[in-house]
Amino acid sequence: MRGLKLLAARRCNDPSVDPFIEAAVELAVPILQHAWLKSTGNEPNESTPQDVAEKARKYPDATIIMAHIAGNWEIGAQVVRDCGNVMVDTCGTICDAGMIERTVELLGAERIVYGSDNCDFAGQVNKILAAEITEEEKKMILADNVERVMKL
């Protein structure tokens, strides 16, 4: 097993999620946590970036990848900025100009991984390739970081 994916069975700050986090820490694998901050209202058990930050602070030895930069990326990246054990993935249909550049500025490229969301590979890869960041940062996001964190 290379990692653990948590979707929306429970919000991630729910205590019932703790055993899974503890197991991931013990196995030294990252947790990919779905998160969003929807103006339209989150689903009942859908985690917010604030939930992710809370769990990250409770388990500083856990590596948590917050999916979609929590959708509302301008807020999501800021919320987890000071949680050094939280990374973000870039996947999803949000392709706002500047989202990658700003997230690199806030978190550093080393805390960002590319994701496809299994929705469209050409589009998702090109979100990274189009961003005005260095080639080294693009390589980190597209390959190096995930190889490091998942020991590939």
Next chain:
Amino acid sequence: MRRAGVSNALVSPFETIFYLDNDSANSFYHEIEGSKTLIPIPAINPLLPDIGRYLRDFTGLHRIRGIKLHPNYHGYRLSDDSVRAVFKTAEDLGMPIIVPLRVYDERTHHRLVKIPPMAVKELAEAATLYPDVKIIACNGRTDEVMNALKEGMALENLYVALSWAQGEGSIASAVKRYGCSRLMWGSNMPLQYPEPILEQVKNADIGIEEREKILADNAQRVFNLKP
């Protein structure tokens, strides 16, 4: 545009959504007068007075190729009598009308400014009411694109601009099912990176000719642009 390899762009001022005077928003067209790459598409609030005359005067001043409407931001329906003047003027001038289903993903709207997306059905109704006006739906999700193309099978004047990230394989699926004559690429610049959807079209499992139609030919035909 240069980075994405885009040679020409139909441009509208985003500010029209918020201004109370069409002229305030559209004045930037004076700045792009003479541009070889930027083609003006005034965004109109049709509820402002004497809109037919405004459009005719505007057309006389600038080389516009179409009109953009934001019904969900300006508070009307495309089938309302109050917007008939816009459609009639567009028909008289041979102007297509672009209608974004959304400007931003509604999940990321500011909590005080939540605007529901347009329904494809409303565009289809307008296309039925004004069969001689080409209507282009843009910024649609995959299901909305499919829906608009399906509605457009019976309505020759309903088009779709692919300007929003689509599901894997959906462009090829759309072309296979509905053909490509009513599809064109749109960037939603500067709000979005143009490359994601552009590369989706370039990498879609469709023919070379179909790709060229989507990337250039159909827009040239609909907006009467020289290649």
